[in-house]
Amino acid sequence: MGPSTLSLSPTVKSAAVTTTAVLVTGLLLHQRNAISTCYHRHRGLEGFLRLLWIGDFLPPNIRASMDQLDEVEERMSKSGDQLDQIEILVQRARLESVDGSTSPSCDMSRDEVRGKLFLQYPQLRTKIGVFSNKLDTLAASIDSIQSHSDEEVKRRKKQLSNTIVEFMSELDRTIASLNLEVR
Numbered sequence: 001m002g003p004s005t006l007s008l009s010p011t012v013k014s015a016a017v018t019t020t021a022v023l024v025t026g027l028l029l030h031q032r033n034a035i036s037t038c039y040h041r042h043r044g045l046e047g048f049l050r051l052l053w054i055g056d057f058l059p060p061n062i063r064a065s066m067d068q069l070d071e072v073e074e075r076m077s078k079s080g081d082q083l084d085q086i087e088i089l090v091q092r093a094r095l096e097s098v099d100g101s102t103s104p105s106c107d108m109s110r111d112e113v114r115g116k117l118f119l120q121y122p123q124l125r126t127k128i129g130v131f132s133n134k135l136d137t138l139a140a141s142i143d144s145i146q147s148h149s150d151e152e153v154k155r156r157k158k159q160l161s162n163t164i165v166e167f168m169s170e171l172d173r174t175i176a177s178l179n180l181e182v183r
Helices: 010-030 032-041 044-053 060-076 079-099 110-120 122-144 151-182
Strands: none
Touching: 060 122, 060 151, 079 110, 079 122, 079 151, 110 122, 122 151
């Protein structure tokens, strides 16, 4: 068995190449939706090559913006719990005002009753102020993040801003309901 018997004939080579081409084509056609999704998710060929080469499909400036949005989102995750604590304090204050400890007498004005209520619950005023300040700080943080004309960054900024608006609206409703009850 010499070296000539180990080499393949041209027909065997062309059959192997043809078979490989058919298999690869069939695989690509079968997976075209997944390939298309991957291509678009990684922002085209440039993003896909950046993913392979650097390990991140986002350009550095957009990655920095996305990381900042992640930090804001993490800080916002605790805001829902803080709002719940405020609502519980307001409910407690409302219930105790019904029981009589802060119920208004005929000679007390609305501001006097509210002052009496905040004297009984100083943590309520503090929590409302701190929470409101936190929401303002988060909103300013979101506004300061550069979008670099990137649609995903813009979408996330808008989503986070809408969540802050929802928190602010809920806080306003909670405070307004307290004022109506204290009247």
